[in-house]
Amino acid sequence: MIKTLRDRLESRGFRVSDPELEGFVSFDLIARRDSERYILKVLQNVDTFKSINAGEIIRLARMTSSAAIVIGGRGGSGSLQRGVVYYRHHVPILSLKTYLDYIDGDVPYVYSGPGGFYIPIDGEAMRSAREEMGFSIGFVSNKIGTSRRSISLYESGNAATVDIFLKLENLLLRDIRRRLDMLNVRSEAPITSPAEFANSFIEEVFNIMMRGGYDFQSVKKSPFDAIAYETLETLMLVGLFEDMSSRTERAVAIRNVSEIFENIPLIISKTNTDKEHIGGCPVINLSELRHAQDKRDIVKILVKKNRYDI
DSSP: OHHHHHHHHHHTTOEEOOSOSTTOOSOSEEEEETTEEEEEEEEEEGGGOOHHHHHHHHHHHHHTTOEEEEEEEEETTEEOOTTEEEEETTEEEEEHHHHHHHHTTOOOOEEEETTEEEEEBOHHHHHHHHHHTTOOHHHHHHHHTSOHHHHHHHHTTOEEEHHHHHHHHHHHTSOOBOOOOTTSOSSOOOOOOGGGOSSHHHHHHHHHHHHTTOEEEEOOSSSSSEEEESSGGGOEEEEEESOOTTOHHHHHHHHHHHHHHTOEEEEEESSOOOOSEETTEEEEEHHHHTTOOSHHHHHHHHHHTTSOOO
């Protein structure tokens, strides 16, 4: 599924990350086409998508202004249906065909919820159509076979079951669908605090970057360990290396993702090394970083590596 998805994305003009990102499991592919950014997890069975996985992919999506989407094959009730959006832990889940339809411009309007399939209602469009046709709420409720309160809720933007929606559309003779916004997941990404860090090295880097005016957020189950940024244009994908032995593959994965998102890859080494770069990523020694008093000092250190104009 990952290979098929990657091929389909590339044929549609996306830049796509390598499918083997050092075995990290929070996501499988990073894809970008112009302003579209996606962080994609691919699962044969979406029932294996747990809340801890959702939390990490949501954090990463929010910090990189991307959309987090799971591409799935089946769930507990069988194969995922084309044209339907499923949700688990607030992350949209689509079949491969539904996702390809979506990026081709065919936006899905149906989502799966408790008790069946639903379509979000554009309440303003529904109210306008009803009033233009001279229908009262009571008249519409009698024709549809539901309560007046339900009609009021639909006009407030609530979703309707597919059968009720079709009755409303046939009666009002207008498209009253509201598109599903899959680019805006509802769960907030938690903020990193020093207490989260596993050791003093990572905590010290956190404090230096925060002192230098950068937001610094830890990331788990990813090729990089943290994201540092002042704005999206200055966002850095940071690998925190305790030592420099046998780390080339992970550095290459960090560079690969940074190239797709057009961000800055950076390796910070706890131990002193003479290496200026590893796997295409500039390397800064922690001892160098300790001398940085503000953001200008950090920028000078990066520019010194003669690779990036920041």
